Amino acid sequence: MNQTFRCTEITAAVTRAQGAPFTLEKGRIRAPEGTEVLVRIVATGLCHTDLIVRDQYYPVPLPAVLGHEGAGIIEAVGPNVATLQTGDHVVLTFGSCGHCDLCAQGHVCYCQNFFGLNFGGADKDGKTAIEDMDGKPLHDHFFAQSSFATYAIATESNTVKVPKDAPLEMLGPLGCGIQTGAGAVMNSLKVGPGTAFASFGAGAVGLSSVMAAKAVGATTIIAVDVVASRLELAQELGATHVVNSREQDMVEAVRNITGGGVDFALETTGRAEVLAQAIECLGSLGTIGVIGAPKLGTKAEFDINNLLLLGRSIRGIVEGDSVPQIFIPQLIELNRQGRFPFDKLIKFYPFDKINEAVKDSESGVTLKAVLKIGDIPA
Incomplete structure (x- = not known):
């Protein structure tokens, strides 16, 4: 990890072996660079894709910090971020490169670099942002976020600003499952x-x-x-x-x-x-x-x-052919109008009950488990 930048101590749910339970561990995450943002996670949805990656249906390198339906508050922004600022309430979604032919045509869900950016276990340069307390890297950047943690590094392009009066703790699943x-x-x-x-x-x-x-x-x-x-x-x-x-x-x-x-x-x-x-x-x-x-x-x-x-x-x-910056706010407004009551799908779990949430999701007891990780300031 590049120690030039200040690191923030985090708690993360770590996947260390195929099919193994998640373990909550202390670690460190570096500060945002370039067009990155550091987000303090309030809540994160648990998605089927997290579980199939835990089981290695897709070859994401382990140990890893998964989680890709994060919602939270921006804690810090990189020097090249133009549209977001500290204190913004945001939903995190999937990563795309923004410059391939498909991205240029507006088909960001089918980005030619989609698999590497979302399942590669590191950024586009092969670097991770999280390390454990022994200084060993943990694979991250899962869906360009890795939000099974108290803090996550995301990019300006996969971070969607949402109204501050919207119920942030339940908005994370809009970034993947519900959006899809x-x-x-x-x-x-x-x-x-x-x-x-x-x-x-x-x-x-x-x-x-x-x-x-x-x-x-x-x-x-x-x-x-x-x-x-x-x-x-x-x-x-x-x-x-x-x-x-x-x-x-x-x-x-x-x-x-x-x-x-x-x-x-x-x-x-x-x-x-x-x-x-x-x-x-x-x-x-x-x-x-x-x-x-x-x-x-x-x-x-x-x-x-x-x-x-x-x-x-x-x-x-993939991802409902969505342009998240447009579609996620539309779903929030439909919910406000009572025309898209996705809140009826959600059951909240404390972060330290993540394995209980997994069990309930796999058994069908819970439709959409959401892990409550941090508080929203009054």
Whole structure:
């Protein structure tokens, strides 16, 4: 670590081995450089991606500080930061380079450097910002933030200023999971009024898509899951129909509800067999977005002629095709208006109960766990 700059002592949840529990450890984080900001974390969402990286579905180097749905208050800014200042309330989102062809076209979710910037375990130069108390580096910059910690280094480009009267402690999940589900409906698929939509999986991402489908005026909204309590909540949040795929054939059920299949669908579970069935739930010219992330190398099978002859489409979706600086404030305003009640998904846990939050998330007891890490000044 570059000791030219003052370091701040932190507490971080560290992932030291594949599948191991998170351990809370003391460490140090350097001051921000260039266009970086140092954020005092108030709360951080726990996302499925944190867990699959812990389990090494994606090869992020360990030991690492994960966490990528951070919300907090800017403590310090680098010398080249132009749009943010100390004291700003912010949500942290994914990293992008800002200069590749796709970024230049506004497709920051598909940045040509996305994997390295978000899963590389260091900055673009291979340097980390966090060390343990023995002076050994901890891999960080996870989604350009590593917010399972009391402080995080982010960049100006992945830090979104939010109103100070918004409930900061619950806004972190807007930076990834909730943004992904809602954005898939609003930005990627462009679900419109009067259409039929289905979400395969009614976790936090799937239910965010249900709320978004209602907000944009879809008239048939189907939630498919195996957990009865999630399906009940889906109806409360806007689903017109629910299907428990343990009790019903999902393809037959969706076709019966719609009279032939949905216009739009999302696969949020990361299960290849669910994707194959979900494709069969599409109507003619229907489109399915793939969000759920399985292990690298996972393959799915489907009938090519059922895709070809019905004009169906399959597309991958990252982060809901969002431009976070625009989309996150829009979701906050929709929530204020009562049209996107994502707060109903959230359950708070103290930071030192992170492994309890993981257990509850994996069992389905909790939809969106949010770790409360720091206080908001009065």
